[in-house]
Amino acid sequence: MLNKIIYRYLGVAVIALSFSACTLPALIDKSVNTTVPVSYNNHSQDTTNTAKVKWQDYFTDSNLTALIDVALNNNQELNITMQEIEIARNEVQARKGEYLPFVGIGGGAAVDKVGRYTRNGALEANNEIKPGKEFPEPFTDLMIGAYATWEVDIWHKLRNAKKGAYNRYLSSVDGKNFLVTNLIAEIANSYYELLALDNQLAIVKQNIEIQTNALNIVKLQKQSARVTELAVRRFEAQVLDTRSLQYGIQQQIIETENKINFLVGRYPQPIARNSNSFGELANDTIQAGIPSQLLQNRPDIRQAELELAAARLDIKVAKARFYPSLGISAGLGFQAFNPAYLVNTPESLLYSLAGDITAPLINRNAIKATYVNANAKQIQAIYNYERTILNAYIEVANQLSNISNLKSSYDLKARQVKALTESIDISNNLFRSARADYMEVLLTQRDALETRFELIETKMKQMNARVNIYRALGGGWN
Incomplete structure (x- = not known):
């Protein structure tokens, strides 16, 4: 009699538990779209990819590679990220221990x-x-x-939680790799900016010397009544303006040096560099490969993929809480x-x-909310994954176009600088022989200075584009 009562209550309990597990909230289903174009704006579909080149071989300036080497050891943000990886690794161990006997x-x-x-x-x-x-x-x-x-662990709730933690650990490793890629790119861009500022400062000093010589000539011509005091004052104002420009550039140099020092993880000190050959720096041919390679080469894409995998496991964990x-x-x-x-x-x-x-039977609002939230976070992860792929493709396409346009711009700007540099001597000679007005001399000198500045800036943009395409393709972390 007693056994019959026990079996009857056990039967009722099993039915109740089964009922509680069967009534799960409905979830929104969304698939992942990872398709990408077969090429970058009709570029070649050659699979040779510059991203496979190690940063030590991609950047050949020994001063720059030395800075990157130090930064990879001393950069505080990178070291903070390394501790986040350690935290994620320990989380995997904690999750693993939960499904073993205590x-x-x-x-x-x-x-x-x-x-x-x-x-x-x-x-x-x-x-x-x-x-x-x-x-x-x-x-x-x-x-x-x-x-x-x-x-x-009948429903693999604890095992799935461990797998999710492991995916997040791998995601944190790729997050670190993405940080390394960006750190290398930021140091390289700042280094080339520093070289450009050095060259602009040298141009300013040359122009100060040229303008000072022109001022002395105008003063002599005033004494012989060939020009008025107005011409002397205009030439003098131009010299003062160029000198003030010199101090602005010097301040930019200090700030750029300290930016690099911060990235390297040290207090301000001079940055070793060779600025003399900046204008002759070569822009090697970039091999972009094919867009589908971004899925493996870009750490941020792999990080988003692993976060998505972890979010899917979170749904399984949340679902298992409905079961006995x-x-x-x-x-x-x-x-x-x-x-x-x-x-x-x-x-x-x-x-x-x-x-x-x-098993939960009545008032399951908390686990229902957790279950639905886990699905919402998975959909978020899907959108983030798709957005990261799209952003990577657009970054590469933009930089490929940028490299091509900057090359054409630099060639034209170099010809303009050559023409204006020659026009300075011509205008000075014409002015001495009273065949040109002093304003023509002033305007020619100003135009030549501005154009030489623009040439240096274009060269800096070229080097930055070379750095940015390397980063966009996923190079630098391996």
Whole structure:
């Protein structure tokens, strides 16, 4: 009769648990679109890819590579990211430990004195452990033993949580790689900016010398009444303007040096460099490969992919919370009221073994919300993954176009500089022979200065484009 009652209640419990697991909230389903064009704006479909070149071989300036080497060891942001990787690795270990049995050891001691005129007191008074010896008073309780608890991972809830943590660990590694790529690119861009500023400063100093010589000539011509005081003042104002420009560039040089020092992780100090050959720096041919290679070469794309994989596992973990969970607990040890009896077996031996199965039945709002949120986060991860792929493709396409246009611009600007540099000598000669107005000399000098500045800036943009295409293709981290 008793067995029938037990089986009846167990049957009801199983039905209730099954019902609770079957009524899951409906989720929005979204597939991932990872298709990319077969080429970059009708470029070649050759699979040779500059991203495979190591940064030590891509950047040939020994001063620049030395800065990058130091930055990869000292940069604070990179070192912070390394600790985040360590945290993610430890999280994997923590998740792994959750689906293994927990085993511990413990002991305890207690003293208990009950009133004699109580039920327990009366029972103890009439109970004798040995003939002629009463139940001890006060009663001491000593225990030592081992215990174990284990949640049986029937639905792989704990294993999926561990896999999700592992994917996030791998994602943090790719996040570090993406940071390395950006760090190398930022140092290289700042270094080329510094070289450009050095060359602009040299041009300004040359122009100050040219303009000062022209001012001296105008002063002599004023003495011979060939020009007026107005011409002298205009030439003098131009010299002062160019000198003020010199100090602005010097300040930019200091700030750019300190930016590099910050990225390298050290206090301000001069940056070793050779600026003389800046105008002759070569722009090697870039091999962009094919767009599908971005999925493997770009660390940020791989990071987004791993985050998506982790988000999918989070849904499985959240779903498993609707199902029954099985727990097992056990204990083994010794217990006695007297230390002398503690190891007297089997009388002092204690052991226990228990199992329980539970499942949510009423008021499951919290786990429903967790389940739906996990799906929403997965959809977010899908959009982020697709956006990262799209952004990578556009970055490469922009830089390929930029490299081509800057090459044409630089060639034309170089011809313009040559023409204006020659026009300075021509205008000075014409001015000496009174065949040109002093304003023509001033305008020619100003135009020549501005154009030489623009030529240096175009060269800097060319070098930056070379750095940026390397970063956009996913180079620098390997």
